Amino acid sequence: MSIGDAFLWLAGGILPLAFIAFFFTRNRMQNREIAGLGVFSRPGYYGWLSVIYMASPAIGVAMLFSLVHALHWYDTPLPMLVTASLAAAALGLAASLRYINPDNNARLVVEKWARGLMIFAAAISVMTTIGILLSVLFESIRFFQSVPLWEFITGTRWEADTAFLAGAGRGGEGAAKPHFGAVPIFAGTFMITAIAMLVAIPVGLFSAIYLSEYARPKVRAAVKPMLEVLAGIPTVVYGFFAAITISPLIVKAAEAFGLQADYTNALAPGLVMGVMIIPFISSLSEDVIHAVPQTMRDGSLAMGVGKAETIRHVVLPAALPGIIAASLLAVSRAIGETMIVVMAAGLRPNLTANPLEGVTTVTVKIVESLTGDQQFDSLLTLSAFALGLILLFITLVLNVISALVVYRFKKQYALT
């Protein structure tokens, strides 16, 4: 019996039982109500109570066995798990028929369980964060046991090939020691992010200014959805576009200027990523520009200051914290963006300042080391988690700073 079969048996057993429990008990109470005998709560609540009686022991038993299994205390056979769980369901159903009576305050019990369910659902999102943190942290700690953190952060040589051989079971004594110096990878990430920001911030910011200060409502209604189309295009499509169309164009353009460009140059993914981020910056900046009080504009205009001068000297300085926050969020997005760089940037770590050369990024390295046929605990695989930890750390710091900036901005104009 595979996990899939067990899953189907459980679902196939418990769902019909739940239906039986609900409708049987509800109808029992409904009939009493129709007969004019008193029922404490509405009949539906008794139905749900009956479902709780039935399902909670069944799910509890299944969870218990899974937990025992996951902790390797006892290797539970799956048929046993299914049988025990269904038996618990049957017992629960019998108990519900025996113990649920019209004098119970069924509503109170059901609402308590509903509240519990809601808290559980809310906890899942917290557990996701903790899960991400733990999954990268544990593997990173194992990585840093063999590679010193300092070497990882400051080393300029990334030669993981020998780790690849060791991971494939072919690492002999004579093999060279792998080097995990991540500086070239960070430099590549930084360069592509910088190119993206050079595109996205001016275009996004000026679009936002135009849309909020100049454009007539009709133009606005036409342009805004168009920018949103840019946000809706999947990243894999951007990656395809960057790799197939923009990269060769840049190589040709470079040749026209007598320069040599790689097909995996940093410029193509940077430019396309910049375009991807334009709607992000423009919509966030538009919100903050919109939030600047109209009185400030009116005051400035009344002094005889021109419209553009008002925007430059009054509106933008007032909106600056919000714009900075938007840009920081955009940077965190560009650093974490994966598909564009995987498809259009290079694989070879390269410490260079020339955007026409191929560079690689953190996310490319993560994808590259996790999609090969590797043992899970090879050093190369673990290096992906270490890079993930750095990525998580950087994005968290950027998010927190931008949240703080926005908070202070809103406080200044009493927006919350």
Add this chain to the structure above:
Amino acid sequence: MKARYEIDPRRLKRRYRAEKRFHAYGILAIALATAFITFFFYDVLSKGIPAFKTVQVQVEADYSQAVADGNYRKAVSRDMRHMASRGWMRTVPMQLRNNPEMIGTKETLWVPAEFRVNQYIKGNEGHGLKPKYQSIADDLYKQGIIRIAFNWHFFTRGDSKLPEIAGVGASLLGSIVVMLITMTLAVPIGVITAVYLEEFASDNWITRTIEVNINNLAAIPSILFGLLGLAIFINFFGVPRSSALAGGMTLALMTLPIIIISTRAALRSVPNSIREGAFGVGASGLQVVWHHVLPLALPGILTGSIIGLAQALGETAPLLIVGMMAFIPEAPTSIFQAATVLPAQIYTWSSDSIRAFGELTAAGVIVLLTIMLMLNGLAIWLRHRTSRTW
């Protein structure tokens, strides 16, 4: 009275020019974005539309015993062997073994052409067809033995190493299965969380932590969700690698914040008088939400869910990490089986060295973009239709 400050006409002119320049920058920014979109769609469409047409060749299939024994090349006459697709020829022995009564018969039918012929007839650069076959292909095309037809198989077939018989069918089905898993997990959990935070939770540090955490989760790079899926779902809980379940659960966690945030906005837009009215006639907290607030917030919740769905549908990075990019030609028959999804299929094709796959990639992109536009259009239509002012 004499003015104290003279107006310098040159300075004024300069200021006016600066005004105009600033205005022009805004128009330029919008124009750049528009130009990019136009170029992008033109480029993708012009690259991908040819793949919706395929080249077929009419052959007389000879179902001899030798073919049934596995010598598939004998299924067509010698001069057609370089024209017809090997992918089709390889299926013939299996077909004959399943239908022994066909052995010994002959049949005239249209089959897909070999991919080099396909590219040559369509007039694409880099077709790679040898000159001696070029003239044969030209002749056959003139005689009507080679024709161009609509590529229906593109939507029904799975991936293949031979571009002429590769399609998005299996990956489309995989996408649907993964999206079903994602939505059955993310929508209930997300809506319940939002209801709790918006309607029930008291304002204490736990609630605030959860709120900050959700906003943070929305900004975490998607690839980190892939690492979570790999470390927790696959390595810890033993969910099969590359399976639709692993992908669906990973995407569900990623979609969760989007659904929570949009559901909270929808709940907030329901006026308080509704709640007060319900409380006033003696409804309990759960009854107020279940009977009154949720039905009114439903259109907003639906819109948010569709947008979340569209985002999950286009997501690739976490799925690469959980292994959904391997060569998977078949559609999954269970959620524990290896599956691929449309964006992952696009990625696999785009890294293939055979030129003909470039066309297929662009065609896959067109299919994906069409689905995305339809979903987003549906969301906008829904929002427009159900928007109400209280």
